Amino acid sequence: MKKRMTGLTPLRKWLVLIFTFAIVQLLIQLNIINDYLQATIATIFINIILAVSLNLITGFTGQFSLGHAGFMSIGAYVCGLTLLRIPTIGGFLAGLLTGAVLAAIVGFLVGLPTLRLRGDYLAIATLGMSEIIRIVFINLEITNGAAGLSGIPRFTNWAFLYIFAVGTILLISNFLKSTHGRACISIREDEIAAEAMGINTTKYKVTAFTIGAFCAGIAGALYASYFYYLNPNTFGFLKSIDVLVIVVLGGMGSLSGSVLAAILLAIISTILQDFSDLRMVIYAFLLIIIMIFRPQGLMGSKEITFKVFRNLGGLLSARKGGK
Amino acid sequence: MAILSVKKLTKSFGGLTAVANLNLELNQGELVGLIGPNGAGKTTVFNLLTGVYEPSSGTIVLETEDRRRELQGQKPYNICKAGLARTFQNIRLFRDLTVLDNVRIAMHQNANYGLLSGLLHLPSYRKEEERLKKESYEFLRITKLDSKANELAKNLSYGEQRHLEIARALATKPVLLLLDEPAAGMNPAETAQLTQLIKWIRKEFHLTILLIEHDMSLVMKICERIYVLDYGMLIAEGTPEEIKSNKRVIKAYLGEDVSNAGD
Numbered sequence: 001m002k003k004r005m006t007g008l009t010p011l012r013k014w015l016v017l018i019f020t021f022a023i024v025q026l027l028i029q030l031n032i033i034n035d036y037l038q039a040t041i042a043t044i045f046i047n048i049i050l051a052v053s054l055n056l057i058t059g060f061t062g063q064f065s066l067g068h069a070g071f072m073s074i075g076a077y078v079c080g081l082t083l084l085r086i087p088t089i090g091g092f093l094a095g096l097l098t099g100a101v102l103a104a105i106v107g108f109l110v111g112l113p114t115l116r117l118r119g120d121y122l123a124i125a126t127l128g129m130s131e132i133i134r135i136v137f138i139n140l141e142i143t144n145g146a147a148g149l150s151g152i153p154r155f156t157n158w159a160f161l162y163i164f165a166v167g168t169i170l171l172i173s174n175f176l177k178s179t180h181g182r183a184c185i186s187i188r189e190d191e192i193a194a195e196a197m198g199i200n201t202t203k204y205k206v207t208a209f210t211i212g213a214f215c216a217g218i219a220g221a222l223y224a225s226y227f228y229y230l231n232p233n234t235f236g237f238l239k240s241i242d243v244l245v246i247v248v249l250g251g252m253g254s255l256s257g258s259v260l261a262a263i264l265l266a267i268i269s270t271i272l273q274d275f276s277d278l279r280m281v282i283y284a285f286l287l288i289i290i291m292i293f294r295p296q297g298l299m300g301s302k303e304i305t306f307k308v309f310r311n312l313g314g315l316l317s318a319r320k321g322g323k
Numbered sequence: 324m325a326i327l328s329v330k331k332l333t334k335s336f337g338g339l340t341a342v343a344n345l346n347l348e349l350n351q352g353e354l355v356g357l358i359g360p361n362g363a364g365k366t367t368v369f370n371l372l373t374g375v376y377e378p379s380s381g382t383i384v385l386e387t388e389d390r391r392r393e394l395q396g397q398k399p400y401n402i403c404k405a406g407l408a409r410t411f412q413n414i415r416l417f418r419d420l421t422v423l424d425n426v427r428i429a430m431h432q433n434a435n436y437g438l439l440s441g442l443l444h445l446p447s448y449r450k451e452e453e454r455l456k457k458e459s460y461e462f463l464r465i466t467k468l469d470s471k472a473n474e475l476a477k478n479l480s481y482g483e484q485r486h487l488e489i490a491r492a493l494a495t496k497p498v499l500l501l502l503d504e505p506a507a508g509m510n511p512a513e514t515a516q517l518t519q520l521i522k523w524i525r526k527e528f529h530l531t532i533l534l535i536e537h538d539m540s541l542v543m544k545i546c547e548r549i550y551v552l553d554y555g556m557l558i559a560e561g562t563p564e565e566i567k568s569n570k571r572v573i574k575a576y577l578g579e580d581v582s583n584a585g586d
Contacts, residue, residue, distance in 0.1 A: 171442055178441030178448060179427070179434040179455070186428045189417035196373055196411075197429040198403035198495050207438070301419065 021162050028158055038158070042226045044266045045161040046219045049168045051246040051258035053215035056172050058244070059252035059301075060181070061208040062188030063115060064123045066240045070130030071107055071213040073235035075099035075220030077137060080149045080230050092155035092225055100217035106133070107213025108206060115205040130240060137232040148231035149224075156226035164222060168215045173255055175211065184208045188253075249290060251297030256304040261297070325386065326351045326531050327372075327499055332381035332395075334371055334555075341367045342555045345381070349499070354525055354532045356546035358539075358566075360575055364555040365535045366412055369501050373409050374399040387498055404432055408497035410488040412504045412535070418477040422468055425476050425487055426459040429494035433458075459494065465524065466490040482513045486520070493524060500524075502534045506541050514538060518545055543567070551575065 024041075027033045033041070050068060057065050075096070082095030114125040137143045175181045183204045186194040195201055224230055246265060250257030268286060272279045290298070329347035333340065342364045349355055357365050370376045372383060374397050383394040385405055392405050417425050434455055440448045463469040466486040471479065476487060485505055492500060505521070506514045518541055525532055536542045542549065543563040551559040551566060553575040559566060566572055 174444050175442050177444075178438075178452075179431050179436070180438055180441045182424060182428050183431050185420065185424075186417050189420060190415050192375065192399075193411065193415040193417065194428070195399035196375075196403060196409055196415075197491065198400045198432040199428070200398070200400045 017166060021159070024162070025158060039226075040266055040270055041158070042156065042161055042222075044262055045165045046223050046226075047243070047246060047262040047266070048165045048259050049215055049219040049222070050243045051250065051262050052168055052172055052255055053212040053219075054243050055247045055250075055252065055255060055258045056175070056184075056215075057208050057212040059247055059254070059258075060176060060188060061184040061205060063205055063209065064119060065126040065209070065212075066123050066237070066244065067110070067126030067130040068212070068216050068243045069235040069237070069239035070126075070133040071103040071216035072220035072223070072239065073133055073137060073232070074103040074106055075217030076224040076230055076235070077143055077149070077220075078102055078217075079221035080152045080224040081142065083152050083155070083225060084149065087153040089155055092153075092221075096218060096221035096225075099221045100214045103217025103220070104210050104214035108210045111206040111209035111213075112202075115202060115209060127237065127240070130235075131237070134232050134235055137235075143232070146232065148229060150229045152224055152228050152230065154225055154228060156222045161222060161226075164218055168218065169255060169259070172211070172215070176255075180204065180207065185253075245287065249287065249297055251299035251301060253301035254297065254299035254303055257297055257299030257302075260299065260304075264298075324351050325349065327533075328382075328384045328386070329372070330382045330384075332368070332371060332383065333379045334367060334376055335379050340555055342371065345552075345555075345557055347550060347557075349531050349533060352525075352529065352531055354521075354534065354545055354547055356542040356549040356563075357533060357535050357552060358537075358542060358549060359552035359558075363552040363575075365552055366503060367555075368552070369409060369503055369535065371395075372402075372501060373407060374402045385499065400432075403495055403497075406496075406498035407501065408492040408495045408499075409501040410485075410492050410503055410505060412507065414484050414488060416476040416484055416487055416491070418475070420476060421473050422463065422476055422479065422487060423456070423459055423472040425491050426462050426494045427455055429491045430455050430459060433494075433496060462490040462494050465493070465527075466520065482509050485509065485517070489520070489524070493528065497530065499531045499533070502532060502536075504535055504537060506536060506538045514541055517541075521545060 024033065028038065050072060054065065054068050057063050076099070078099030079092070079095035082091050082098065085091070086094070110126070110129050114122060114129070117125055138146050143149065176185070183194070183199045184207070186197070186199060187201050187204060191201055246261045247258055249265070250259070250261030269279070269283060272282055275282060325348045327347065327349040329345060332342060332345040334342045345368065357368065359365050367376065371378050372394070374394070378395050381395065385392050385394055385407065387406060394402050394405065394407070417428060420428070434451055436445075436447045436451045439445070460469055460472065463472055466489055468483060468487055468490060471483070476484065479487060489502070489505065502521070506517055509517060521532065521534075522545060524530060534542070534546065546563060549561065549563055549566045550557060551569070551572050558571045558575060559569045561569070
């Protein structure tokens with residue numbers, strides 16, 4: 001009885017994850033998921049990594065950041081440049097890791113001074129940081145300036161997307177269940193009380209910011225090696241807003257909300273492809289409608305966990321038993 | 324032995340001196356009251372002691388058996404680490420978190436595992452989390468909140484929220500506890516229960532307690548010594564009996580005319 005309360009056993013959890021992976025992999029092999037759908041899936045999974053990591057900073061730690069595109073671009077450019085020189089799978093992984101670490105270092109250095117600011121001031125500071133990174137990439141020779149990098153070999157595939165997205169989600173949800181994660185959440189709840197309870201608030205804001213930047217760097221690297229081409233303007237202000245929209249729509253403080261919103265928004269924009277002129281208008285209109293009826297986001301601060309699968313299983317076996 | 328000695332503590336906000344030349348001394352194990360009319364600067368004193376405000380001048384020294392620390396100018400989390408915990412007058416719980424998490428967060432400095440172990444849930448994480456949970460439940464049992472461990476803090480009744488503030492402060496394992504109006508808004512029965520709790524935790528945890536309170540029956544009943552503050556200055560100090568009959572205190576509370584009429 002007690003075991004049922006704790007959800008799925010770790011073994012079953014892994015089985016569910018592997019099963020999901022295998023099914024999509026099979027559908028890709030059988031060409032039921034075509035190239036176009038694959039690109040959509042890549043966008044969804046990259047957005048999931050971005051949104052989940054921004055949610056750690058904004059939704060859980062309560063620090064309003066508009067600089068996620070900046071961290072993403074660092075990961076993208078480092079991985080892109082590495083791949084143009086070492087076009088192997090080893091180069092891809094090395095570039096991805098270096099990019100993520102570099103994004104984390106920049107996040108740490110930028111976070112130290114700016115995270116003393118609050119609310120809108122922090123938002124402006126992170127926005128400025130992200131713009132500076134973009135302008136550096138436009139002006140550097142090695143990044144080929146405004147023309148961008150092209151011909152980056154593709155190593156990002158379904159397996160890497162899945163592993164890194166699931167890895168990011170597991171890592172961040174683990175973090176949130178640890179004393180360090182709880183320290184971050186307490187800052188969102190009440191910064192003065194958190195400090196009075198012995199929590200070094202600056203340290204934990206910077207920690208959340210650094211982890212978030214690291215994951216954004218991974219997302220950038222996956223992006224670089226999927227879409228062949230990098231341009232500094234891809235990583236402008238609007239990209240940060242895109243990620244923020246996913247976080248707010250899914251629910252600040254809900255990881256599964258971010259996942260859900262990333263999928264939902266991709267589906268909506270795919271459907272809207274047919275209404276080319278009105279696409280952005282309808283998209284914005286839908287967002288407004290959702291926010292009017294669910295101001296706390298799709299999930300609020302609740303989570304869908306593996307319990308859902310257990311409950312589904314329970315429901316099915318109950319029906320069988322009923323017959 | 325004086326566990327806390329405050330000397331010439333002053334805090335000015337622009338032209339306004341909220342606390343002026345305050346001297347306080349708390350002995351190990353004492354239960355001391357800090358009273359005064361509204362706006363006398365009592366909460367400012369707490370904010371100075373816990374590092375929310377930096378003093379304009381003066382010293383705050385915390386002396387335990389093994390260490391002597393100067394607290395003025397320190398960050399609040401370091402002061403908490405040194406052994407000073409507090410509750411808040413205007414309840415500052417982590418409202419959207421569970422009762423259990425409120426206490427667990429206060430045990431943060433007591434958690435013995437690193438960031439990596441937290442990210443990967445290594446064995447040291449599991450072992451420590453188990454211990455933290457168990458200890459948190461003990462603090463909840465003391466304040467009779469263990470049956471509500473999984474409720475959100477904001478859904479507790481007012482009296483329960485005040486109790487949770489105390490449980491949370493205790494979880495930081497302090498040597499000196501500052502209680503800011505713990506009985507505010509409570510009915511007489513709840514106040515009586517709170518009185519028992521304060522007496523009990525003081526004995527159980529060998530605490531020294533400094534208490535701000537407006538409920539005079541509570542203050543007179545449990546405090547061994549009382550400091551009286553008015554306009555940021557200390558106007559009296561003594562046992563409850565001495566304070567009750569002190570002319571300056573009566574004047575501060577009731578005004579000049581009344582005390583004249585009494586003569």
